[in-house]
Amino acid sequence: MANLPSINIMIRLLFMQVIVILILFSLSGITAATCSMNYDNAVFENSTLSVSQNSNTQYLHDLAYDTWNCIAYYVDEKTGIPYDNSEMLDYNGNVIYFSECEDYFYQYGGGLDYKENASNCSCLGNHWGNQSDFVQYSINMSEDTDNLLFKIRYSDKFDSNNDANILRIYLDKELKGELFTKDTYDWDEFWWSDQIDMGCISTGMHELNITSENGGEWNCVNLDCFKLIDDWKNEWTGKNSENGAIITTSELQDAIHHWLDDIPVRGHIMSTADLQEIIVIWLSH
Incomplete structure (x- = not known):
């Protein structure tokens, strides 16, 4: 037996x-797809949308549980990726906390920068991102949370004087991870970053810090907005x-x-x- x-x-x-x-x-x-949406001038992801194909235009239609209207994208025939990277497909979990990067508690380096494709048409930029530049945010969690993910929307145009930037993310002075920016090809072209595991966050006020560790004097990046996502x-x-x-x-x-x-x-x-x-x-x- x-x-x-x-x-x-x-x-x-x-x-x-x-x-x-x-x-x-x-x-x-x-199959299904998701898309980023601008809602009240803040960039979130909406619910999953059904997809129908017509030539090289991909039309996205709301399902019953959608609350926002959607738009049509022109996509690359080979990759299926929208040409407009400010609306690039992104992780669509529940957004637990959202903040504009220019709504900081304290910062060193750079300043307010106006960009048409940024959320609220503004970002933390104006040459922010030089070695040792940093920004601090105060976040207030209304309840204890499970493991959360951090993502930030940024622009970073690479050239002979500017390449990948290293962003370090701290929560209550504890390093949670590093992000390496990618070339967005234009300073007014914003992409969402990879995700960082922030762990469980308790109820109350917390300090979130972002520092630039690029090792160079003139290596800049524009920070648009960030969010904490409830991992599905x-x-x-x-x-x-x-x-x-x-x-x-x-x-x-x-x-x-x-x-x-x-x-x-x-x-x-x-x-x-x-x-x-x-x-x-x-x-x-």
Whole structure:
């Protein structure tokens, strides 16, 4: 008679085979996309939008749970990426906290800069980003949060005197990570950065600092706005989930249900890669 651990492994392998079949079946279905929107002059992401293709124009239409109107994008025929990078596709989890970068508590270096494509048409720039420039923000969290992600919208035009900038992000004087800017090709062309894991943040006031560590005297960057996002995985791995960071079988089944039916998870529509990530976490325990 097989022992219980062996039976458990066999069940998991069988379940994985079923999931693989479902994933392969889903690849022939209709896909969805998200887009950034300007709402009250602040840049957020809206809910997932259905997509229909007409020549090289990609029209995005609101679903029932959308609250904002959408617009049409002209996209690159090969990559499918919108030409207007100020509206480039971005992570669409729940925005827990949002701030304009020019609404700082204290800063050193640079100053207010007016850019047409910036949120509110203004940003922290005017040669901000030289070695040792920094900016400090006071953020007030209304409740304890699960793991949050940090993203910042910026512009950085590379040339012979200006290349990648290194931004260090601190929360309550603790270094949370570094961001390396990419060439946005124009000072009025703003892109969202990669994400940084900020961890759990408690209720109350906190200090968020951004420093420039580019090692050069004239290496500048424009900072438009930043946001703290509720990671969609917190639905099954957060402190208020069924078993904390460990994903249970019932939670995996719930994740599959959300994935199959395109049900938003904290504002995020799961992709096949997202489901695979959940499966890996489930298998690791």
